[in-house]
Amino acid sequence: MKTNIPKCIGIIMDGNRRWAREKGLSTVAGHEAGYKKLQEVVNWAHELGVKNLIFYAFSSENWNRSPKEVSYIMNLVENALGDYFEKLKEKNIRIRFAGDKKRLPEKLCLKMEEVEKKTSENNDGTVVACISYGGRQEIVSAVNKVIENKNAEITEEAIGSNLDTYGIPDPDIIIRPGGERRLSNFLTWQSIYSEFFFIPTYWPDFSREEFEKIIKEYSERERRFGQ
Ligand code: FPP
Numbered sequence: 001m002k003t004n005i006p007k008c009i010g011i012i013m014d015g016n017r018r019w020a021r022e023k024g025l026s027t028v029a030g031h032e033a034g035y036k037k038l039q040e041v042v043n044w045a046h047e048l049g050v051k052n053l054i055f056y057a058f059s060s061e062n063w064n065r066s067p068k069e070v071s072y073i074m075n076l077v078e079n080a081l082g083d084y085f086e087k088l089k090e091k092n093i094r095i096r097f098a099g100d101k102k103r104l105p106e107k108l109c110l111k112m113e114e115v116e117k118k119t120s121e122n123n124d125g126t127v128v129a130c131i132s133y134g135g136r137q138e139i140v141s142a143v144n145k146v147i148e149n150k151n152a153e154i155t156e157e158a159i160g161s162n163l164d165t166y167g168i169p170d171p172d173i174i175i176r177p178g179g180e181r182r183l184s185n186f187l188t189w190q191s192i193y194s195e196f197f198f199i200p201t202y203w204p205d206f207s208r209e210e211f212e213k214i215i216k217e218y219s220e221r222e223r224r225f226g227q
Pocket of ligand 1: 013014015016017018019031032034035038055056057058059062073076077080129178
């Protein structure tokens with residue numbers, strides 16, 4: 001494969017429920033399949049040398065879904081904390097979370113913080129899971145943190161350094177499977193120069209072939225950053 005490997009890819013994992021419905025399966029089976037796909041994509045990215053991945057797992061708006069669905073997704077996250085993320089830890093991958101932790105169950109939050117801490121020295125890549133995340137809310141929260149210091153000036157640097165993704169490169173690519181062509185409050189600040197790839201495939205069916213094709217197409221696109 002050509003060399004211009006993206007430093008960071010953001011992924012909106014969309015289409016889980018439609019995938020399940022078309023197969024006559026339950027909604028939660030769709031999310032289970034989505035979670036498996038996340039794990040595969042982390043492996044592919046690692047093998048191809050993409051160091052940073054940001055997954056949109058649960059948006060601020062997703063709180064409006066049924067209590068059953070919300071609690072199933074939270075359970076997936078909780079299981080991942082005790083099992084899958086432990087595996088990533090051994091692969092020297094750092095785990096981070098973005099989103100409004102205050103809305104999450106306290107026990108889950110504590111576990112998330114523990115995993116973030118335990119993996120903070122890992123340096124062979126970062127996986128960010130956006131949970132209870134909204135891009136606008138992230139910016140508002142960053143601005144509030146800046147103005148807590150009365151003498152602070154509001155600058156791009158000051159806001160950027162108070163975002164949940166601080167230290168992670170802005171996404172070179174944002175992939176949205178599932179057929180919709182919008183960002184839906186994902187990485188509002190960070191996406192200004194991202195290359196977008198909207199594909200019809202539902203997330204659980206996303207293939208390695210499609211992933212490699214996106215990276216190849218990206219490496220051939222000319223990015224001018226406004227110049
Ligand atoms: C969007 O598809 C997907 C979600 C709202 C949930 C995705 C969450 C996971 C895959 C779990 C991730 C787990 C960890 C550990 C980070 P949709 O339900 O909106 O599908 P639809 O567009 O077909 O309705």
